[in-house]
Amino acid sequence: MTETKTGEAEVKDKPPEEKQEAKEEVKKESGQKSGKKNYTGSQNPLTIFYHWCKACNICIALCPHDVFIPDRDGKPIVEYPEKCTQCAICWLHCPDLAIVSNEK
Numbered sequence: 001m002t003e004t005k006t007g008e009a010e011v012k013d014k015p016p017e018e019k020q021e022a023k024e025e026v027k028k029e030s031g032q033k034s035g036k037k038n039y040t041g042s043q044n045p046l047t048i049f050y051h052w053c054k055a056c057n058i059c060i061a062l063c064p065h066d067v068f069i070p071d072r073d074g075k076p077i078v079e080y081p082e083k084c085t086q087c088a089i090c091w092l093h094c095p096d097l098a099i100v101s102n103e104k
C-alpha cells in the first residue's frame with residue numbers, strides 16, 4: 001500500500017464506525033480545518049507589530065475569549081491562539097493599528 005498523506009493508510013485500515021473519528025484525528029494532526037477553528041500551535045491567527053504597540057492593553061481587555069496575556073511590558077502575547085474566533089474586536093480597536101489578522 002502506498003501512503004500519500006500522513007495517516008491516510010491507518011484511516012483506510014479501520015472499521016467503518018471508526019473511520020470518521022480517525023479522519024478527524026488525521027485532519028487535526030495535519031492542521032486542516034474541520035468546521036471549527038483548528039490551530040495547530042505552529043499557526044498564529046494574528047500578527048502583532050510590537051514596534052507600533054504602546055501597551056495600552058485595550059486588545060487584552062476587549063478580547064471576549066481571553067486570547068492574550070500581557071508580557072512584562074504590558075504588550076499582548078497571543079497565548080491561546082486556538083480560542084481566537086477572528087471576531088476583529090482587537091484589531092478594530094487598536095489605536096495604533098498594531099494587530100492584523102493572518103486569516104482575513
Ligand code: SF4
Pocket residue numbers: 046062063064065066067068083084085086087088089090091
Ligand atoms: S480577533 Fe477577537 S477573539 Fe481573536 S484575539 Fe482578537 S478580540 Fe480576541
Ligand code: SF4
Pocket residue numbers: 048052053054055056057058059060074075076093094095096097098099
Ligand atoms: S490595543 Fe494595540 S497598542 Fe494597545 S496593547 Fe493592544 S496591540 Fe498594543
